Amino acid sequence: MDKLNLRRELISARASLTPEQLRSNATNIRETLLDQPWAQMAGLVACYWSIGTEPDTHGLVFALWKHGTTVMLPVLREDNDLDWAVYDGPDTLAPGRFGVPEPVDTRRGIDAIRTAALVIVPALAVDRLSGVRLGRGGGSYDRALSRVGPNVPTVALLHEGELRDDVPAEPHDRPVHFAITPVGLTSLK
Numbered sequence: 001m002d003k004l005n006l007r008r009e010l011i012s013a014r015a016s017l018t019p020e021q022l023r024s025n026a027t028n029i030r031e032t033l034l035d036q037p038w039a040q041m042a043g044l045v046a047c048y049w050s051i052g053t054e055p056d057t058h059g060l061v062f063a064l065w066k067h068g069t070t071v072m073l074p075v076l077r078e079d080n081d082l083d084w085a086v087y088d089g090p091d092t093l094a095p096g097r098f099g100v101p102e103p104v105d106t107r108r109g110i111d112a113i114r115t116a117a118l119v120i121v122p123a124l125a126v127d128r129l130s131g132v133r134l135g136r137g138g139g140s141y142d143r144a145l146s147r148v149g150p151n152v153p154t155v156a157l158l159h160e161g162e163l164r165d166d167v168p169a170e171p172h173d174r175p176v177h178f179a180i181t182p183v184g185l186t187s188l189k
């Protein structure tokens, strides 16, 4: 299946998740992530502020922040590349392009992601063999992940059934090291 049709299929499957399923998925994913030593040790984490039916990260971002971890969130630029700004509590976000809440804090630039000790990314699906992810199609995370060093763990958060063996890969696609679903953690590559 091509990327466009696979995206459509995955978005419509997400639309059928109930609020209870979304809540329980978020809890399981958060607990799995926070159980990882490399997550507990990371002082600076790049994450995303979930919208709609994405695996919910609000509780995760809040827990990391409460724990004293610095959390950077993406700020979408006009060219679809990602700038980064620090989360400083629930009252410090404002809607950006496409209505995604973004930190109002100072922008640290597109290279700020190079300083993260852990990178958590959104995805509609991840290939269980290659670790290649399917995103929204803007190429934002392909660019952002190309700046991340090879020893920094990268992890995509998924709902059940989104770790697949049929994700189309193009040369610019950047694989992730781990996927977390409500069932647990999978190491990739």
Ligand SMILES: Nc1nc2c(c(=O)[nH]1)N(C=O)[C@@H](CNc1ccc(C(=O)N[C@@H](CCC(=O)O)C(=O)O)cc1)CN2
Pocket (backbone or CB within 6 Å): 011, 048, 049, 050, 051, 052, 054, 074, 075, 076, 082, 098, 100, 122, 135, 136, 138, 140, 141
């Ligand atoms: N939570 C979150 N933040 C993110 C991303 C993401 O995928 N998820 N991005 C990842 O690159 C960047 C923002 N890019 C985005 C691109 C398109 C749409 C969007 O809502 N597009 C369609 C809706 C499609 C859908 O429902 O899935 C629209 O505008 O209607 C949102 C964010 C940075 N921040």
Ligand SMILES: Nc1ncnc2c1ncn2[C@@H]1O[C@H](COP(=O)(O)OP(=O)(O)OP(=O)(O)O)[C@@H](O)[C@H]1O
Pocket (backbone or CB within 6 Å): 003, 133, 134, 135, 136, 137, 138, 139, 140, 141, 142, 143, 146, 170, 172, 173
């Ligand atoms: N490093 C890059 N610089 C500029 N454009 C890029 C880069 N990487 C990918 N793109 C462009 O982004 C577009 C979308 O790519 P693709 O369909 O693979 O997105 P995606 O991986 O699903 O989305 P995302 O990376 O935002 O999650 C493609 O047209 C591609 O040419």
